[in-house]
Amino acid sequence: MNIIVCIKQVPGTTEIKIDPKTNTLVREGVKSIINPFDCYAVEEGVRLRERYGGKVSVITMGPPQAEEALRETISLGADEAILLSDRAFAGSDTWATSYVLSRAAAKIANYDLIICGKQTLDGDTAQVGPGVSEMLKIPFIAYVSKIEEIKDKYIKVQRMVEEGYEVIEATLPAVITVVKEINVPRLPSLRGTMKAKSAKIPVWNAAEIGVEADKAGIPGSPTRVVKIFYPKRTHKSEIFQGSLEEQVGQLAERLEKMV
């Protein structure tokens, strides 16, 4: 059972600051953490390894300092961790990120399962998990709250839906995204922390994973961020009147003005 877990290093705060010039997150002075949903993904990967044997490989795409997050996953039981880092990756949106991660998974090869957190704390899109599965052309299951069993190249899981859960089977290899209900992540162990301190974290660049330059980073990202801003705090409230269509029209008009 070889498992790949995709993680992201995110600012460990709910008070996100945005640089008005670049429309990107201000990371200075904010402690970075592993995206909390990804901690459940790492834990589930380690538990599956403990149950079925095999290996847990953690990957992240990010700047050199993301190595710190990868090291932490080793203290939590991961067997190896690989940093995907290249200037060509900078500015990737969820599409380009999914592409880069899928290339790395293809290079690792021989995987049975890819686990991601359901979404990140900063981007909140929940698009990268499904994106990776599309690019690898393998099945995808979102919001997994329990892995019931894995056998004969099949996985059977419970996935959260609005009213209760569904039980779904998929062939392996597959991609799943997990929710916090799936487990309680362990704390780092002494042996794991010592192993993490001396672990070698390989860095793979675009060429090494066969990423085509125009498919990653800003050139590879169809998303265009026009403007990011905080809504002004006002205590004025306004209730739109009229028919539903009229109300929607008024709302759309307002939103357009804000941008």
Place this chain on the structure above:
Amino acid sequence: MEYFLTEQQKLIKSIARRIAEERILPVRAELDEKEEFPWEIIKDIANADLFRIFIPEQYEGMGEGSFALVIAVEELSRACAGVSLTYAADALGAFPILLYASEKQKQQYLPVIASGAKLTAFGLTESGAGSDAGAIKTTAKKDGDSYVLNGTKQFITNGGEAEIYTVIALTDPTKGSRGASAFIVEKGTPGFTFGKKEKKLGIRCSATRELVFHNCRIPKENLLGREGMGFIVTMKTLDSSRPGVGALALGLAQGALEAAVAYARQRVQFGHPVSSIQAVQHMLANMAMELEAARALVYATAKTIDSGAKNFTEEGAMAKVFATDMAMKVTTDAVQVFGGVGYMRDYPVEKMMRDAKINQIYEGTNQVLRNVIALELLRRKGLRE
């Protein structure tokens, strides 16, 4: 105060602290209220490798010794002395094996203890043998390739929950304490059952139970050391474990002091926080001073043991007595600083005060240990090396 912790010791401290704050703190009141054994937390402690620190490396431990154990016990106890005691009592049950087991016995038992997969317990006390440990009545009669145990042990920490028990029984009742021997008895052995679970004043999530032996037959290979060594095994085991009791007291007092300071800063009377009242300040200052003095003594004792000292009976007794008397006083004063609400179960300090008391009683009452200290003191004519 700088105690010059190594990188490894700092790591042990930070991992134990995370378990205390993230896993123990949210549930300690509930565990106390329900008198529920903290299995989930024990699993966390095991997963974090903390059961490995007091086991040598060749038996899948980490060989970190007494000081590391003291640091871990203190951090856990800062959140809950009941949980911390469960952990410390596992070390207590392991010490007879660490100190006196044959290579074969060590290979068999220490790796599983190091992993935390099985807990241990130490069985000495009986209804008629508390401070007078030589008065035990449990017997172990040799019968061919076995020993047959009969008798009842009382107040055994981790009783019922542990899988591996180190038990003191008389192989020759005519010789009194010189006829005592130490044995390893595994849970599930026919004739070995558990009596009533005690309902206690404090440390209520820890299990305290009777061990009942009725024609319990164990292989003769389960003897620790030789016949007649039971009393020596007991004394050396308790010498080794007492700094751990001191550490338990340190953590309790640290938790109580932190709670008292935080409360004094926010409780307003006469228009000011009560922390501005000199009478309260002096109480807090005394608590802090006595705690730090006890910490220095407990740490120094543990480091003495780790340095390879042969005899540390006196130091171990001093560390235990001084720290546990301190913790009783500090936790009681913490309740006083809180005033009326401190007496209520809504706040943590009344539990700390209840948890503190037992530390002056078990592993040698503080009165018996003063006898021990005095004996050693008179033997060395009060002189210092």
